[in-house]
Amino acid sequence: MPDGGKLLDATNVSKKFGEFRAVAGADLAVNAGDIIGLIGPNGAGKSTFFNCLAGETVPSGGRIVFDGKDLTRASPEAHARAGIGRTFQVPTTFADMSVIHNVMVGAFLRHPHRNDARDKARAVLELTGLRPDQPARSLGTPGRKRLEIARALATEPRLLLLDESLAGLTPSELQEAIALVRQIHQSGVTIVIVEHIMEVIMTLTRHVLVFNQGHVIASGTPDSVVREPAVIEAYLGRSHRRPPPDPSPANGGG
Amino acid sequence: MTKILSPRLVIVVLAAALLVYPLVLSGAFYRDIGVTFLLAAISASAWNIVGGYAGQVSVGHSMFFGLGAYTPLLFYTQWGWPPMAAIPVAIALAIGLSIVIGMPTFRLTGHYFSMATIAVAELIRIFTGTWDFVGAAIGLQGPAIARGWWDLTFRSELPYYYLFLVVLAFLLAVTSFIERRRFGFYLRAIKSSERAARSLGVPVRRTKMQALALSAAFTSVAGSLYVIKTGFIDPDSGFGILISVQMVIIAALGGAGTLFGPLVGALILIPLQSATNTWFGGGGSGLTYILYGGIIVLIARFEPGGLFDLWNRVAPGLRGALRKRRHA
Amino acid sequence: MVFLQVIVGGLLLGAIYALFSSGLTLIWGMMNFINFAHGEFVMLGMYVAFLVVVWIGGGPAIFTLAAAFALLLLGIAIYLSLIRHVIRGPMLAQILSTFGLALLLRYTAFYIFSANFVSLPQTWLAGTINLAGIYLPVAQLVGGILAIVLTLALHVLLTRTVMGSRLLAVAEDRAAAMLMGIRPDRMQMLAWGLSAGAAGIAGALMATAYPWSPSVGETFGLIAFVVVALGGFGSVLGSLYAGLIIGLIQAMSAFWLGAIYKDIVVYGLFVALLWFRPQGLMGKA
Numbered sequence: 062m063p064d065g066g067k068l069l070d071a072t073n074v075s076k077k078f079g080e081f082r083a084v085a086g087a088d089l090a091v092n093a094g095d096i097i098g099l100i101g102p103n104g105a106g107k108s109t110f111f112n113c114l115a116g117e118t119v120p121s122g123g124r125i126v127f128d129g130k131d132l133t134r135a136s137p138e139a140h141a142r143a144g145i146g147r148t149f150q151v152p153t154t155f156a157d158m159s160v161i162h163n164v165m166v167g168a169f170l171r172h173p174h175r176n177d178a179r180d181k182a183r184a185v186l187e188l189t190g191l192r193p194d195q196p197a198r199s200l201g202t203p204g205r206k207r208l209e210i211a212r213a214l215a216t217e218p219r220l221l222l223l224d225e226s227l228a229g230l231t232p233s234e235l236q237e238a239i240a241l242v243r244q245i246h247q248s249g250v251t252i253v254i255v256e257h258i259m260e261v262i263m264t265l266t267r268h269v270l271v272f273n274q275g276h277v278i279a280s281g282t283p284d285s286v287v288r289e290p291a292v293i294e295a296y297l298g299r300s301h302r303r304p305p306p307d308p309s310p311a312n313g314g315g
Numbered sequence: 316m317t318k319i320l321s322p323r324l325v326i327v328v329l330a331a332a333l334l335v336y337p338l339v340l341s342g343a344f345y346r347d348i349g350v351t352f353l354l355a356a357i358s359a360s361a362w363n364i365v366g367g368y369a370g371q372v373s374v375g376h377s378m379f380f381g382l383g384a385y386t387p388l389l390f391y392t393q394w395g396w397p398p399m400a401a402i403p404v405a406i407a408l409a410i411g412l413s414i415v416i417g418m419p420t421f422r423l424t425g426h427y428f429s430m431a432t433i434a435v436a437e438l439i440r441i442f443t444g445t446w447d448f449v450g451a452a453i454g455l456q457g458p459a460i461a462r463g464w465w466d467l468t469f470r471s472e473l474p475y476y477y478l479f480l481v482v483l484a485f486l487l488a489v490t491s492f493i494e495r496r497r498f499g500f501y502l503r504a505i506k507s508s509e510r511a512a513r514s515l516g517v518p519v520r521r522t523k524m525q526a527l528a529l530s531a532a533f534t535s536v537a538g539s540l541y542v543i544k545t546g547f548i549d550p551d552s553g554f555g556i557l558i559s560v561q562m563v564i565i566a567a568l569g570g571a572g573t574l575f576g577p578l579v580g581a582l583i584l585i586p587l588q589s590a591t592n593t594w595f596g597g598g599g600s601g602l603t604y605i606l607y608g609g610i611i612v613l614i615a616r617f618e619p620g621g622l623f624d625l626w627n628r629v630a631p632g633l634r635g636a637l638r639k640r641r642h643a
Numbered sequence: 644m645v646f647l648q649v650i651v652g653g654l655l656l657g658a659i660y661a662l663f664s665s666g667l668t669l670i671w672g673m674m675n676f677i678n679f680a681h682g683e684f685v686m687l688g689m690y691v692a693f694l695v696v697v698w699i700g701g702g703p704a705i706f707t708l709a710a711a712f713a714l715l716l717l718g719i720a721i722y723l724s725l726i727r728h729v730i731r732g733p734m735l736a737q738i739l740s741t742f743g744l745a746l747l748l749r750y751t752a753f754y755i756f757s758a759n760f761v762s763l764p765q766t767w768l769a770g771t772i773n774l775a776g777i778y779l780p781v782a783q784l785v786g787g788i789l790a791i792v793l794t795l796a797l798h799v800l801l802t803r804t805v806m807g808s809r810l811l812a813v814a815e816d817r818a819a820a821m822l823m824g825i826r827p828d829r830m831q832m833l834a835w836g837l838s839a840g841a842a843g844i845a846g847a848l849m850a851t852a853y854p855w856s857p858s859v860g861e862t863f864g865l866i867a868f869v870v871v872a873l874g875g876f877g878s879v880l881g882s883l884y885a886g887l888i889i890g891l892i893q894a895m896s897a898f899w900l901g902a903i904y905k906d907i908v909v910y911g912l913f914v915a916l917l918w919f920r921p922q923g924l925m926g927k928a
């Protein structure tokens with residue numbers, strides 16, 4: 062693959078809304094097979110950056126290159142065709158359609174014929190453990206988040222962008238979801254995940270970007286990043302500039 | 316009970332009923348209602364493609380109907396063509412118009428599209444009333460006496476009935492065809508959430524344009540069928556807002572976005588309209604439209620999915636109650 | 644001289660367009676919702692004025708206030724019973740709700756008042772005034788000026804009062820407004836009352852100067868769409884400029900092309916706007 066093996070290369074991405082600078086010069090390099098976390102307080106710009114990567118927001122500056130193609134100004138549809146899939150922070154399933162029909166909409170991208178799309182959808186549903194024939198609106202929030210992942214998976218993405226897809230779950234649901242994400246990753250999909258839940262970040266991701274006020278203030282492995290004073294300050298304020306307790310699951314989580 | 320009401324059986328029975336209706340009820344009054352019903356079902360089913368399935372609510376669809384109505388009579392009046400020969404021209408014009416409307420509005424939110432449809436329909440209606448070439452306020456007339464079979468001027472309602480029935484069947488077949496294919500899935504996805512659809516690679520704008528073009532083409536055909544039967548058109552009967560209203564209410568009442576919703580809506584509304592017109596006499600059309608307005612508001616407020624949704628909500632309860640009765 | 648007359652007449656009517664369109668744009672800005680029955684609100688304002696004159700013989704001040712008040716209540720009632728419910732639902736329900744309402748109001752008015760054009764009996768606003776060689780009906784002049792004043796007042800209300808800032812906060816960011824203790828539902832209800840009230844006043848003002856029938860609602864509704872599209876969805880000040888411009892264009896079209904064409908030009912302008920500048924002069928798309 063061109064570009065020195067990078068699957069996604071976002072350089073100096075910035076986004077202004079009027080006078081307000083939501084993202085100021087963020088860089089992200091993703092290699093195939095990575096699993097990367099984006100964290101930061103609310104309003105820090107990570108969601109805007111995420112939307113730039115997904116094609117929903119056009120950056121004011123910078124470049125986003127995916128698999129050798131410049132997608133900086135490309136539409137969300139073009140992103141999907143190029144091989145980027147995404148979920149939404151607030152689940153946006155097709156409520157009037159059944160679970161399998163939801164997934165088929167995604168499957169149709171690579172399988173224009175209905176029977177092929179249906180087979181693909183069934184396969185994805187088996188992987189994610191959802192029952193095909195129930196109406197999407199009868200699912201609770203965890204089910205909908207799972208359905209969104211399934212639906213995006215059906216487009217056969219090389220890069221999957223997960224937007225807080227593991228939020229609001231009970232502890233056992235969370236473990237199942239983590240296992241699912243891991244399984245997806247192992248099947249060859251590169252993942253970028255926006256998340257607030259420290260356990261997810263610590264256990265799943267290998268590299269983390271921390272956003273604050275539109276800038277990337279830290280970048281590194283999860284362990285190193287949580288100890289950085291700038292990160293602690295961003296989350297907890299200046300008075301808390303000392304290392305946090307060990308946030309690994311054995312100690313009860315962050 | 317459920318076996319008796321199997322969908323396939325219902326369709327067969329319905330089709331059979333429609334086929335023999337004008338032979339069984341052969342009075343002029345019944346045949347006339349039958350033809351009106353079929354025409355309304357065709358128009359509403361055409362609207363349904365873009366308004367029901369894709370969720371793009373056009374409230375000015377009369378613009379396509381009027382085009383389909385005016386073009387054949389124009390070609391007849393100006394160049395002596397048999398009206399039906401100009402139908403392909405009408406379809407092409409309707410598709411062209413749909414592109415003009417769709418291109419700018421489909422990149423904006425749904426309300427723009429709805430506003431544009433009503434504005435353009437009115438624009439065309441008023442303009443037609445000023446243009447002598449198309450008969451201005453007086454309108455156009457078709458062949459009074461048939462020059463041959465191709466003028467399609469029949470004495471009896473019967474041939475019209477079966478002609479319209481064939482067109483309706485064809486339209487429903489086309490709708491059913493797209494419903495089960497990728498295009499139909501994409502339409503419903505767009506209706507549900509354009510944002511999510513985009514993220515899955517659905518070419519939203521192009522799909523909407525295709526739906527509108529298809530809908531416009533069939534609506535135009537409905538207009539052509541109308542003039543072939545009545546032999547007369549003027550700005551109000553071609554482009555009037557009430558034509559748009561009727562399409563919308565019939566589809567919405569039965570169930571917008573379902574295959575047979577428009578048919579059911581027409582089955583209820585056309586006889587109803589005929590009844591209110593006779594009861595209320597001269598002031599009939601006024602009261603009929605008060606009724607229409609009220610029905611539309613009620614549908615919007617309580618049951619946007621129309622009778623189809625209502626049935627789905629109520630039927631399981633009914634079935635359960637019936638079963639209890641039998642086993643009691 | 645005649646030309647100047649046409650211009651002034653157009654501007655005065657345009658001022659009234661601005662007044663009722665400002666209500667429509669307010670609703671759009673707050674709720675991303677288009678009221679297809681807005682023209683009927685104006686029409687009802689005219690008939691309220693008519694009824695007040697016929698029943699109690701009130702003068703312009705009285706019937707204008709009556710129209711304002713009646714429509715304010717109607718706007719609130721419609722919001723509470725209908726709009727509040729459909730706003731969260733599918734697009735079909737949203738569009739049909741006010742579209743059906745428009746039909747309901749329009750044909751009920753046809754039924755009650757018949758399709759004949761009516762006008763108000765002479766009030767103290769009767770007669771024409773000679774301003775620098777232009778002959779203007781007093782009613783038109785007063786109506787136009789009052790309309791401009793009221794539209795500006797609405798703008799000031801929105802931008803410089805506490806209540807106005809609350810309304811704008813809901814328009815800007817509902818979630819944030821809620822966090823600040825503002826209740827979006829209340830604000831939206833208020834906006835509907837204001838919007839309908841403005842339309843009612845505009846109707847009453849027009850009733851003093853022009854004849855009408857229930858059919859005018861449809862035309863005014865479309866004119867409101869054009870004004871809002873030109874001025875920018877959500878901008879009251881934009882409605883003011885746009886209303887005056889549309890009034891002017893309409894008057895000039897009638898003068899040069901003939902009365903039949905005045906609406907065609909305006910609707911044609913709307914289509915052109917959709918194509919080339921949907922965000923209008925001053926608004927966000």
